[in-house]
Amino acid sequence: MLVWGPRPAPAQPMPAPARPIAAPSPRAAACHNGLSFDRFLGELKQQAAAAGVSQRTLAEASPYLVYDQGIVNRDRGQRVFGQVFTEFAGRMAATYRMQQGQAKIKAYAAAFARAEKEYGVPPAVIAAFWGLESDFGANMGNLPTLRSLVSLAYDCRRSERFAGETIAALKIIDRGDLTPDEMVGSWAGELGQTQFLPTHYFTYAVDYDGDGRRDLLRSPADVIGSTANYIATGLKWRRGEPWLQEVRVPNAPSFPWDQADLTIQLPRSKWAQLGVTFADGKALPNDELPASLLLPMGRMGPAFLAYANFAAYTEWNNSLIYSTTAGYLATRIAGAAPMHRPAAPVAQLPFNELRELQQLLVRAGFNVGKVDGVMGQQSRSAVKAMQIKYGLPADSWPTAELLARMRGLRAPVPVAAGAAAVR
Known part of the structure; x- marks a missing residue:
């Protein structure tokens, strides 16, 4: 989950190019002892074979393993988004997406129920990621995955990481889940309706529809089960525990604002003693469940209690605004009221x-x-x-x-x- 936000609609599988899309820049080989791309690719194929990838798969994938300088330029030129939390959440966790999530839970009730029973992940949590990552499969990206991965592997910025992702993609092909021409996704090499990196796809994808393949591009059941498996197993979700709840914080000079930090956890009983209530004014439970006070826009903006399960969101995407939005959207799909907007615009530095x-x-x-x-x-x-x-x-x-x-x-x-x- 390297990138997020709206993506272009997926294209139909396309023929593999016969040669590199664009020549590598001179600095691309700097971390490979000056190896040309062809020699680098030869060594990468040897590593894949040593990792168990068959020669048949390597031969099928070879036409797609070409360098594209445009992908590297895009990776190096990622733009910073200029939205604060309330703006981003207002757009990405809009009412229509909440309603779509609720509709998907009804449409695929059996798969969601099975996933919750087996992995302990609530349907709303799965549906929120599904909606944010691809609008429930409508926007998965339109670029050849193997081309993106091998280009980023040859580039020196994150070479080792993407070499591993390339080998994982080849393992997915070798296992029979996808063919090379079916591997179409985001420019950063993510695949499927919840945008798994190939290492996550290979490790956590499950065959939930029983057709013998783990197809995260076309099978909603596989998407639901695999996403639940990744959240539960990879991100250590705690069954039966909350993840995020909106609260009201007293705007008093004596309030210990320095305690509002994801690295600090206090029992809910302690937050209640400090005057924190649920957003509707009801008292917090007088229990020992640990929670952090999350203020994504400071003391004048929305406030949330973030529980241990919120770590799954920050692990999924370390952007605080994305992770808070994903957690908030899940609460909305689960039936929570819309968050309270600040009474006045929150002062924001340019x-x-x-x-x-x-x-x-x-x-x-x-x-x-x-x-x-x-x-x-x-x-x-x-x-x-x-x-x-x-x-x-x-x-x-x-x-x-x-x-x-x-x-x-x-x-x-x-x-x-x-x-x-x-x-």
Whole structure:
């Protein structure tokens, strides 16, 4: 699950090209001791054979194992999305998608019931990923998978990872699940209606319709069972436990905002003592079930209790906005009310000032990962630490006041309207 968002409709299987789509750039071979693509491919085929891939499969797949510089350019040029959580969730977890999810659960009730019994994953959780990843199979991508995988394997950015994904794709073919020309998906090599990487496809796909193949492109039953298997086995889902619930947090100066962090878990009884309630004002259960307070837009935005099962969402896609949206959509499909919108627009730093803030955090000694204007977990943790230092509400949300303090100014500077990068 490397990429997400709307994808173009899948194309019909296409003839394999006879030669590379575009010549590799000079830097592509830098991590392969200068090997040409053809020699690199020869070694990769040897590794696949050593991993058990048959010569018959290698011969069938060979016409599709060609280099495409356009795929590599696309990987290196991924754009940052400019939406905050409420905007992204409003679009991706819209009412129509909730209704489609509920309809799919009714249409394939037997498969969903079987999956919940065998794996403990609720139907709404499976349906939410199904809807977000491909609109229930309508948008799976239209690019030849083997071409994408081998191109990214030859490129040096994530070579080892995609070499493994290429071999896994060949194993899928060897097992008889898909043919090379059927392998059509996203530009990053993901396959099927819930966009599995080939390693996940090979490991977790199950034959739920009993036809002898694990077909995640065309069989809804296989999609449902395989997705449940991956969530339960690969992502360690806890049977019978919640994943995300919207809550109401008292906006009081005494509230310990520094406790709002996915790395911090408190019993629900403790959150109740601090004044946290369900979104409708009802009291939280007075129990010891651990939960984290998640504020995707700081203390002025929506608030959620995230439980141990929420880790499955952040493992599926480490974008906080995507994972929170997926968890929220699942609650909606399961019958939860729409989340409460902020009473007023949440102040949001523009992209260039988020990058500046990250640069200042790096100068202050923090590791924020890549300085790219994307507020990931490392950046949010650094923001919280500086908020604590300056005596500001430590909700991990980057503000104009924090940026002004870190610039050495006494008062916040005016901030132009803008949107933060999504992660």
